[in-house]
Amino acid sequence: MGDLRRTKYCGELSVKDAGSRVVLMGWVNRHRDFGDLIFIDLRDRTGIVQVVCESGGSREAFERAKRVKPEYVLAVVGTCQKRAPGKENPNMATGEVEVIASEIRILNAAKTPPFPIRDEAEADETLRLKYRYLDLRRLPMQRNLELRHKASMVIRNYLSSRGFWEIETPMMTRSTPEGARDYLVPSRLEPGKFYALAQSPQLFKQLLMVSGIDRYFQLARCFRDEDLRADRQPEFTQIDIEMSFVDEEMIFELVEGMVRALWKEVLGVELATPFPRITYREAIARYGSDKPDTRFGMEIRDITDVVKNSNFGVFRDTAASGGTVSAICVPGYAKATRHELDSLSLRAKALGAKGLVFISYLSGEVRSAVKKYLSEAEMTGIKDATGAKEGDLVVIAAGPIDLTVSVLGRIRLDLGARLGLIPEGRYNFLWVTQFPLLARNQETGEWEAAHHPFTSPVLEDIEGQDFSDEAKARIRARSYDLVLNGVELASGSIRIHRRDLQEKVFSLLGLSPEEAREKFGFLLDAFEYGAPPHGGIAFGLDRFVMMMAGASTIRDVIAFPKTARAACLLTDAPSRVREEQLRELGISVTKDKALVSGENSDQNDR
């Protein structure tokens, strides 16, 4: 670029710059060659501006413009000019002006890209990931990265202004038995031993509270070796927060302030606080989900009492065996075709329900396969309980409570989306509180901590000595999730800081003092030296930014994401390593595993 220095970004030019000399640096987005007149759309991260070269103008600039191709890197010297009347382009942010080139330097040529660098027309994601650096040239992707940067800055500034210190904690740490599968890092100095990449800074942030740090936060990279989803990557970023001498209300107030600041400063949207709250039990009962989407109604209604004595065997038996008969009312869907109802039933069965019962409130006629079994009073009872009106469809499921409401909850979401009942452009934040403290592991049948083993129970729930399974299931935790439009954004709890309470919880988990010591010894040690009451929360930053950007996958707000098989298509990670590296670590790869991975990764071989 020689002695040239950029004076303006492409997207910044406006009529205010008319008449002034500008120096631009950027990529050729498109060029239109009319023989004696050439237009070049020059692009940088701020936007695109039109550069004009005429054969009657600078000869050298014109000759260079002739040779230009898409994605060439140029320096353009010229005069910004208001476009002639009728020549403006209202579809372009800089469409009122253009730059008459007096000098063009080709700073670098470029091969024809493997896919067009355009805002719209998305290429196959495999290609986009392989050539991520080209994909990221697209303005919408740059907007996402910019949004993410701004969000991080707002968060840092907000938390700092509230007295929080950003402190880094180890990424290489000790493997703990709880939670997700660990990514392991072999130790060279102690062959056979391993570090684990941190799943979260959980234990360290609690130790910092013991240290008297009082208020800590970190934008922390976390690693979990579990299967991926549209909103899950093997490495992701948490906004991790912990503070001392707090209760739930103080955490809620802090977080609401942070989210308000984010929405205002990044999106220009004013949010109402405090956010609504709902207990876990109520969320499950009303929405069949612990992360309800409250942007639309169609809540679940329990109609067990209405039909428990009916002549319909399924309802009667379910009620008698302690199950539930529950229903949702789908507005305006009485006209659903037989086929549509069948596919709903199929979906319900796939989710584990026995089936569905429908009641259609057509004009002047109520249609249902179970009408003949139900009394007038029972039919009226159902209509009243569900609030069904003419034109509505009532969907009923019967069975064990947990399963039944969760199936109805899914059906509710499916139908809400399919029938367009979910309003766009709304941000329904919701606190879900008091999750169960314990949950049964599906495979082993053992009781485990639902959140993590240092979560404080609601004290009144663990008074007394009744530790039956039923009593265990009823113990509530002082935990909370922040939900936005049905997506879980954050999760946290008030922690246990007293030894007697911790021991009680360990015993509920079936952990002997010796086992507890072996697993969490260093934390328990620390807690004996004066741990303050404390609590915190952790946000999924990627999901947060995804919601703000209106993206449908977390990958669109991560610069270099991995595929569903946790591979990086750009660098071809994971890759094999040299035999020598393994030997140094005292590691040998089992034959059967190596064979499989060898066949899968032939591209890695060179």
Place this chain on the structure above:
RNA sequence: GGAGGCGUGGUGUAGCUGGUCUAACAUACGUGCCUGUCACGCACGAGAUCGCGGGUUCGAAUCCCGUCGCCUCCGCCA
């Protein structure tokens, strides 16, 4: 671990109830023409054997089996 979807010139798609498919369309690419375009236009040209392997068949992009990759969901993971 399971279920489903997709894989065709550089890119995006059509074809896929087997045979004029000797693979079509758009766009990008190359050459030429054009002084007001902004998805510039026009003309000409080059470019894929249909992810890979096997099978059925006289004949396979098309049917079957296997396999690889990408995506979505369940399990898993907060």
